[in-house]
Amino acid sequence: MKLFDVYPLFDIVPVSGNGCYITDQDGIEYLDLYGGHAVISVGHSHPVYVQKITEQLQQIGFYSNSVQNPMQEELAYKLGELSGYPDYSLFFCNSGAEANENALKLASFHTGKGRIIAFEKAFHGRTSAAVAITDNPKIISPLNDTVLRTLLPLNRADLLESALQKGDVAAVIVEGIQGVGGCVVPEAEFLQETSVLCKKYGALLILDEIQSGYGRSGKFFAHQYASIRPDIISVAKGMGNGFPIGGILISPDLKPWSGMLGTTFGGNYLACAAGIAVLDIMKGEHLVENAFEVGNYLFGKLAAIPQIKELRGKGLMIGIEFDFPIATLRKQLLFEEKIFTGVTGSHVIRILPPLTLTSAQCDLFVDALIKLLK
Numbered sequence: 001m002k003l004f005d006v007y008p009l010f011d012i013v014p015v016s017g018n019g020c021y022i023t024d025q026d027g028i029e030y031l032d033l034y035g036g037h038a039v040i041s042v043g044h045s046h047p048v049y050v051q052k053i054t055e056q057l058q059q060i061g062f063y064s065n066s067v068q069n070p071m072q073e074e075l076a077y078k079l080g081e082l083s084g085y086p087d088y089s090l091f092f093c094n095s096g097a098e099a100n101e102n103a104l105k106l107a108s109f110h111t112g113k114g115r116i117i118a119f120e121k122a123f124h125g126r127t128s129a130a131v132a133i134t135d136n137p138k139i140i141s142p143l144n145d146t147v148l149r150t151l152l153p154l155n156r157a158d159l160l161e162s163a164l165q166k167g168d169v170a171a172v173i174v175e176g177i178q179g180v181g182g183c184v185v186p187e188a189e190f191l192q193e194t195s196v197l198c199k200k201y202g203a204l205l206i207l208d209e210i211q212s213g214y215g216r217s218g219k220f221f222a223h224q225y226a227s228i229r230p231d232i233i234s235v236a237k238g239m240g241n242g243f244p245i246g247g248i249l250i251s252p253d254l255k256p257w258s259g260m261l262g263t264t265f266g267g268n269y270l271a272c273a274a275g276i277a278v279l280d281i282m283k284g285e286h287l288v289e290n291a292f293e294v295g296n297y298l299f300g301k302l303a304a305i306p307q308i309k310e311l312r313g314k315g316l317m318i319g320i321e322f323d324f325p326i327a328t329l330r331k332q333l334l335f336e337e338k339i340f341t342g343v344t345g346s347h348v349i350r351i352l353p354p355l356t357l358t359s360a361q362c363d364l365f366v367d368a369l370i371k372l373l374k
């Protein structure tokens with residue numbers, strides 16, 4: 001059997017990882033500024049993470065959500081404390097798209113309405129409702145196209161209010177920082193106005209923090225720069241440092257009923273072990289603070305490079321836009337300088353490293369970039 005060929009692949013086979021580095025089958029080491037697409041939060045193969053999952057596997061790997069699982073409560077408690085949302089509750093799932101899918105469904109249950117407002121350049125995942133509100137018609141199938149949705153430009157509170165006035169909106173969903181969109185940060189005032197407008201018109205505010213959350217922006221959640229409190233926050237990626245786990249943080253105003261949401265794998269022992277290890281490491285090693293400081297350092301260094309057209313993002317989520325196509329530059333970074341980076345479209349390099357990145361590793365990248373741009 002062959003693989004269903006949907007991914008353009010680099011000819012690299014990683015076989016091990018350590019902190020901010022991965023090593024391929026030929027023994028070549030790469031500085032990982034891509035983090036496996038913003039997934040690696042506490043670094044590759046962190047010893048505490050490895051030990052926690054290994055020990056758990058030796059005890060019990062899986063049962064189901066029909067029995068007590070105190071590890072889920074431990075993870076929820078630690079996440080509430082570290083994120084600043086101790087009064088919210090947590091529903092577990094397995095991926096980012098699934099987190100958004102549950103967030104949208106919960107908003108629709110709560111409001112009794114069906115329309116979702118999302119924003120241009122948004123990416124919310126590839127499952128039915130999540131992909132329907134993603135701004136990429138190419139990946140929306142006719143089946144997905146049945147979801148009621150309104151796509152608006154970001155930062156236009158006037159247009160948002162007109163759409164909400166129609167009275168059929170269950171939720172407004174926005175990324176803390178648009179990832180696939182190229183690290184576009186919504187204006188703080190716009191997020192604040194959005195929060196007020198949602199309350200005024202009885203719609204819920206969902207913050208998709210799947211890419212921008214879990215410390216990446218230099219705050220636990222990117223929306224915390226705007227001091228708002230959404231009704232639902234979706235998380236995944238960095239939550240498990242590579243182990244598939246996602247979830248939604250839910251405001252105490254939203255009440256559950258038995259059977260309202262459900263999942264087979266969500267919150268299983270191994271996922272919880274991974275998620276608890278991530279939170280323990282993040283807290284113990286001050287990784288949110290590190291993302292803030294090292295991110296600012298890197299931003300400052302990049303700002304001095306004249307060939308860069310625009311820099312966007314916060315913390316360790318940085319979009320570097322050039323006024324020329326960057327495919328060759330990215331390949332040179334990878335194959336000549338041994339530095340993995342991400343990309344958005346044809347002109348933006350995206351930096352999404354492990355949150356353990358050091359300023360010395362930033363220097364390696366900046367020096368390589370300057371050399372290649374000469």
Ligand SMILES: Cc1ncc(COP(=O)(O)O)c(C=O)c1O
Binds near residue numbers: 175
């Ligand atoms: C902002 C955002 N939302 C949702 C998703 C979907 O996550 P997953 O691929 O885990 O389904 C992604 C993935 O890149 C994302 O960046």
